Amino acid sequence: MENTRPMRLLGSYISGFVLSILLTLAAYFAVTQHSYTGTMLVTVIIALAIAQVLVQLFFFLHLGKETRPRWKLAVLLTMLIVLGILVFGSLWIMQNLNYHMSPDQMNSYMIQQNSAGF
Amino acid sequence: MNAEAVATTRNDKAIFGFWVYIMTDCILFATLFATYAVLRNNVAHGPAGHDIFNMPYVLTETLLLLTSSFTCGLMILASRMGKLKQVLLWLGVTFALGLAFVTMEITEFTHLVGDGHGWDTSAFLSSFFTLVGTHGLHISVGLLWILVMGAFLLRKGLNQHTTRRLEMFSIFWHFLDVVWVFIFTIVFLMGVA
Numbered sequence: 001m002e003n004t005r006p007m008r009l010l011g012s013y014i015s016g017f018v019l020s021i022l023l024t025l026a027a028y029f030a031v032t033q034h035s036y037t038g039t040m041l042v043t044v045i046i047a048l049a050i051a052q053v054l055v056q057l058f059f060f061l062h063l064g065k066e067t068r069p070r071w072k073l074a075v076l077l078t079m080l081i082v083l084g085i086l087v088f089g090s091l092w093i094m095q096n097l098n099y100h101m102s103p104d105q106m107n108s109y110m111i112q113q114n115s116a117g118f
Numbered sequence: 119m120n121a122e123a124v125a126t127t128r129n130d131k132a133i134f135g136f137w138v139y140i141m142t143d144c145i146l147f148a149t150l151f152a153t154y155a156v157l158r159n160n161v162a163h164g165p166a167g168h169d170i171f172n173m174p175y176v177l178t179e180t181l182l183l184l185t186s187s188f189t190c191g192l193m194i195l196a197s198r199m200g201k202l203k204q205v206l207l208w209l210g211v212t213f214a215l216g217l218a219f220v221t222m223e224i225t226e227f228t229h230l231v232g233d234g235h236g237w238d239t240s241a242f243l244s245s246f247f248t249l250v251g252t253h254g255l256h257i258s259v260g261l262l263w264i265l266v267m268g269a270f271l272l273r274k275g276l277n278q279h280t281t282r283r284l285e286m287f288s289i290f291w292h293f294l295d296v297v298w299v300f301i302f303t304i305v306f307l308m309g310v311a
Contacts, residue, residue: 013191
């Protein structure tokens with residue numbers, strides 16, 4: 001029993017390492033070899049990044065091995081909700097502002113701000 | 119509960135507390151990512167990402183960091199088996215890989231600033247330097263942490279306090295690897311895509 005646990009841990013680190021290298025190379029060559037373009041390319045590399053994070057969480061940080069109650073997982077999910085609101089909320093608001101402000105308005109606004117000084 | 123079980127519970131609580139800190143650090147990085155995502159096209163007639171990113175160089179940095187995450191895992195394995203020499207060996211390898219990463223990053227930053235693409239050039243470069251620099255700062259703090267732990271380990275060997283710190287360090291290091299995965303994807307890969 002004492003001997004199997006470290007071996008299993010080693011296996012987890014080795015598979016995590018191999019998978020993370022493969023996912024990194026896949027994302028790198030998808031971009032540099034121009035295998036995909038536009039939205040498809042962005043979707044592919046984002047999917048590879050999410051797969052990479054899951055590999056790191058399960059094989060390196062052993063999130064799946066946590067005993068109940070799963071407090072680490074609970075805090076992680078809370079963090080992801082805050083992260084989602086922050087990132088997508090910022091992008092949404094700023095795109096909305098760009099949409100409602102024409103480039104001319106933006107330029108005159110910036111000139112006005114510049115002449116007012118910092 | 120016997121004394122050993124009490125100590126284990128206390129260690130688990132401390133490690134959980136550290137995990138909560140790491141999650142708040144993720145939120146710090148989320149704000150920097152959001153800022154970068156908003157400003158990445160505001161190049162102010164300066165260079166855009168695809169003009170300045172050297173992809174083979176960035177891939178090398180990524181592979182260094184991924185490997186250091188793996189050697190950090192091997193360090194935890196040795197620590198759980200109580201093998202001090204192996205812990206020091208893998209800690210040393212992790213340090214060397216981390217140092218190589220930071221050195222490469224500083225070199226890259228120096229070249230960018232030298233070519234006139236400093237953080238004051240455009241909103242894109244300001245947010246780029248802040249995001250990537252904050253990650254680099256975390257890695258540098260991690261390197262300092264390795265040195266301090268190495269000194270502790272040499273003096274006191276593996277006990278419940280030193281192993282707890284090693285476990286916390288491994289969470290910190292793997293987490294920085296996860297953040298870099300996003301920097302690699304969102305900043306560099308999407309920058310040249």
